[in-house]
Amino acid sequence: MKHYELEISQFVDNELPEHGRKELFVHLAECEECGRVLADYMEMKSGSRSFYENMEYEPEHPVNLPVLPQRTKERNIYQAMFYFAAAASVVLGLMFFMQQSSTNTITQKYKMLKTEYGKLDFNYNQAIKEVKTAEENYAPQNIPNDIKRGKEKSKKAQAAGRMAYKNTRQNTTDLTAENKDYMGNRPQLIRVVKVTQSDYLTPQIVGN
């Protein structure tokens, strides 16, 4: 048969749940041993209490109690000021730190961009060199024939154009010279007078 000593101890302590009590009471009705345990535990409980109640605290020597520090109003004010100053220092420190962080961020970005620019500049110079090298190594025989013929035609056309221009200039110069000669040796110009009908109708008194 299972005994309920632990449950009895809890019951004596007033810590046994309701469902446990019902079960315990049912068991106590059947088990004498557990009944004796319960009686002993109850007797021990009252005896222990009496035992300690009889112990009075009466020290032989007077007790010197320590003095607690008095919190004056001024001390409280100073304490409040101290906490305020500490909080302000923390806030200022955080702001300074954040500013430093942002400055450092900008500096870091600048350095990063500078590095990238350096790389791009290097690549650009390399590309220029490659182009120059390619141009130096340029071999006309490698050019396709169409382009080659076109270039030759272009050269001829250019030459013809230059010649034509030259001739034109010469002709123009010659013409200009002839024109000058003509203009110098030309006969006296007859003054052209505009004759109107009235001139015919009105006798002309000419100094005759």
Next chain:
Amino acid sequence: MNKIILQNKRENISLPELYGRYSGDIFRYSLSILKNKEEAEDAVQEVFVKYAETESTFKGDCSYKTWLLVIARNYCFNRIKSKGHKNSRMDDAVFEEGVNPNYDTLISLRDAMLALPVDYSELIYLKEYEGFSYKEIAEITKLSPENVKIKLFRARQELRRILKGDL
């Protein structure tokens, strides 16, 4: 027994008032551990000195009494450790005053308390005299409530065994 209602730190209590309220309880608790009247009286003094030193650190998350009992417990167990005896027997001088020898129960109980280990006598005091719940005892002794329940049961078993004459 006048059970003092536990208060938390919302109410500011002066040190003399604390002493007046709880010195007896501290004494009896220390006695249940140290089992020596003079040492228990010293413990009371030390507990209130320690309280004065650490008063500013008290957060008010437990009652004054609980806090004082915790200080007392720590002091008493450290003292036992430094003295080198764990299961010290209670001094007979304790029983010179206030014990009626006509009650056989008390005489038998005295013998049984003498033989009871410190861990058990401490729990018997906190439960039977102070009337703390398992949870409150756990707060003082830093045990779990389940552990307190089991230990109290074993303390009663041991006390019963001793009372029956199986010393």
